[in-house]
Amino acid sequence: MTKCKKCGADSPDLRWDKEHHEQTGKWRLFNQSLNIPHECKIKEKEEPKEPKMIVCRLCDPQDDKKKMTVEQYQIHKYSHLEFQGYRAD
Ligand SMILES: [Zn+2]
Numbered sequence: 001m002t003k004c005k006k007c008g009a010d011s012p013d014l015r016w017d018k019e020h021h022e023q024t025g026k027w028r029l030f031n032q033s034l035n036i037p038h039e040c041k042i043k044e045k046e047e048p049k050e051p052k053m054i055v056c057r058l059c060d061p062q063d064d065k066k067k068m069t070v071e072q073y074q075i076h077k078y079s080h081l082e083f084q085g086y087r088a089d
């Protein structure tokens with residue numbers, strides 16, 4: 001059994017393509033049963049989605065360090081509500 005180092009596919013159908021190597025000097029895998037050169041199935045890495053960062057309008061909007069995720073803002077905004085409530089009294 002030959003294993004592709006690039007994509008990790010291993011199959012008894014795969015063999016190193018000697019003819020291709022003789023012609024090009026490069027090794028590639030050949031799928032004997034399909035009679036086609038092996039094509040790597042590279043899994044697309046799921047990139048972690050960057051959380052959307054927002055700036056609290058009640059804080060300094062110019063301050064990039066105050067950027068927070070929406071989840072953080074949901075909690076953060078209560079600090080302003082409390083503050084406003086306190087002033088209203
Ligand atoms: Zn491969």
Ligand SMILES: [Zn+2]
Pocket residue numbers: 056057058059076077080
């Ligand atoms: Zn704020």
